[in-house]
Amino acid sequence: MSVAEDLCALSAAELLRGYATRALSPVEVTRASLARIEALEPLLHATYALDAEAAMAAARASESRWRGAKSGEQPGALDGVPVTIKENVATAGVPVPLGTAATQLTPAARDAPPAARLREAGAVILCKTTMPDWGMLSSGLSSFHPLARNPWDTRRNPGGSSAGAAAACAGRYAPLHVGTDIGGSIRLPAGWCGIVGLKPSLGRVPIDPPYAGRVAGPMTRNVTDAALMMGVLSRPDWRDASSLPPQSIDWLALERDARGLKLGLQMDAGWGLPVDPEIAATIEAAARGLEAAGANVERVGPFMTRAMIDGMDDFWRMRAWLDFKALPPERQAKVLPYIAEWARGGEGLSGERVFRGFSQMAAMRDAAVAACQPYDAVLSPTAPIAAFAAESASPLDDPTQPFEHIAFTLPFNMSEQPAISVNAGFTREGLPIGLQIAGRRHDDIGVLRMAKLWEELSGGEPMWPEPGAAKP
Known part of the structure; x- marks a missing residue:
């Protein structure tokens, strides 16, 4: 492994320690990230609006802060750490x-x-990352961006809608990435790319x-880096009228003992694609591992219904139709x-039908909150299948059945609960399998602690892929 590749393998926490001791340089790290992007983008197509000049200028400014060249200026919480931001999160001038x-x-x-919080914290913004049309696919397929691919197997999809973020994370473009999620758009690509994705x-x-169900969150290679990001991303901003009151949370207090934990295990979502046997076996094994460490695990039955997703589909279709029909014909043709x-x-x-569809958000919220209330956390597969073909818009590739793969992720957007995907293992073909951990409403730190516990029990980060060795 080259020096540049070594730098790209480091976590945000390791970079910050290296900057503090001057063993590492933000300029060298940013240069290494840009070189890796240049090498892998022809395979992965994860980036949009890459600005190497601006990134290097930010890295030089960070290096100056770490070396105390500017009197009185202190490094920020993520100073000099390379980041990417999903393209639907606005950055000035782009x-x-x-x-x-x-x-x-x-x-x-x-x-x-x-984006504002990351910039204030001194992070080096490398680029934006790609997404599908209007964020309405669990896929890297887009009419604007090149087709994003999965670093574990470039014939496969990275998932979506935070497609580029997941591919860039598993491809080690940078340690920190921002995604967004309204039905699984952080967790699904995280599961299919073997990374950590917190909704x-x-x-x-x-x-x-802001709007119902929509969140932004971290996509990283380990849980500690996700917690580091939350310490910055959760800072208040008046522009989000739905945001929670500021709360003092020690995001890096991640230690948790499994003993005495009461966990739910849900293997049947109540609708959608059946869980692949390989995935089911891996998630069951994860539950047994937590049980062996001292947790109490109970089965949780399905709490979603076909009516819930059909109603949500009606509502989302109408919202998309209103956007679509407002476009002139020449722009409609580009969708x-x-x-x-x-x-x-x-x-x-x-x-009436759309209103009844909208009401299913409340039905999902009530059902999910009630089902999870007896437990410290609920475990499930992130997705019922492994990563699918890169060229497909969805696993079934059928616009009449677009959401059959989001049955485990969707309810926690509607219920406003925190949920994270962490890697649980791999299929026989070497594709990642995501374990979803959902917590009670507003218990984000509890979910991160559970994810950290699992990470430690499972042996930490996987051996990351080298996409150049995969067949496009």
């Missing part, structure tokens, strides 16, 4: 295409809250614009055909 060629490219006027409680991380066909399904829906 257009926000929302994954679709139908968007008119107007530079953003200012940083959205997650925080709604309102824990201020976001602009990914799968998304256009799915959105047109909202055209004939009645107001």
Whole structure:
């Protein structure tokens, strides 16, 4: 492994320790990240709006702060650590295409809250990361961006909608990445790329614009780095009127003993694709491992219903249809055909049907909160299947059945509960399997502690792939 590759393998926590002792340089680390991106982007297609010049300028400024060259200026909490930001999180001066060629490219006027917090903390923003049209696919397929691919096997999908973030994370472009999630868009790609992806409680991380179920959160290679990011991302911002009141949380207090924990294990979501036997066996083994460490594990039955997802599909289709039909015909023609066909399904829906669909958000929230209340956390697969073909829009590749793979992730967006995906193992083909850990509402630190406990029991980070060895 070269010196540059060694630097790209380091965690954010390791980089910060190295900067503090001057054993490492933000300039050298950023240069190594940019070199890795240059080498792997022809395979992974994870980035958008890469600005190497701005990144190097930020790295030089960080190095100056660490070396005390500017009187009175102290390093920030993530000073000099390379990061990427999903392209639907605005950064000043960069257009926000929302994954679709139908968007008119107007530079953003200012940083959205997650980008602002990272910049204030001294992080080096390398680039934005890719996503599918309007973020409505668990896929790297986009009418605007090149097709994103999975570093573990470039014939496979990284998942979505935080597609580029997951691919960039597993590809070791940087240690820290920001994704967003409204139905699984952080956790699904995290599970399929073998990384850590935290969907925080709604309102824990201020976001602009805010709306029901939408959160931003960290995507990292280990739990400690996710906690480091939360210490920055969770800082208040008035622009998110739905954000939680500021709370003093020691995000790095991650120690937890398994003894006495009461955990739920859910293997049947109540609808959607059946859980693949390999994935089921891996998640069952994870539960047994926690049980052997002292936890009490009980089965949790399904609490979602077909009516819930059908209603949510109606509501989301109508929302997409309203956006789609507002476009002139020449821009409609640029939308990914799968998304256009799915959105047109909202055209004939009645107001009553859409309202009943909207009401399913509350039904999901109540069911998920009640099901999880007896437990410190609930374990489940992140997804019922492993990573699917890169060229497919969804596992079934059928716009009439677009959500059959999100049954385990969706309810926790609607219930506003924190949930994280961590790597639980691999299929026989070497594809990652995600373990989802969901906690009670607002117990984000509890979920991180559970994830850290599992990380320690399972032996830590996997041996990360080298995408150049995979077949495109």
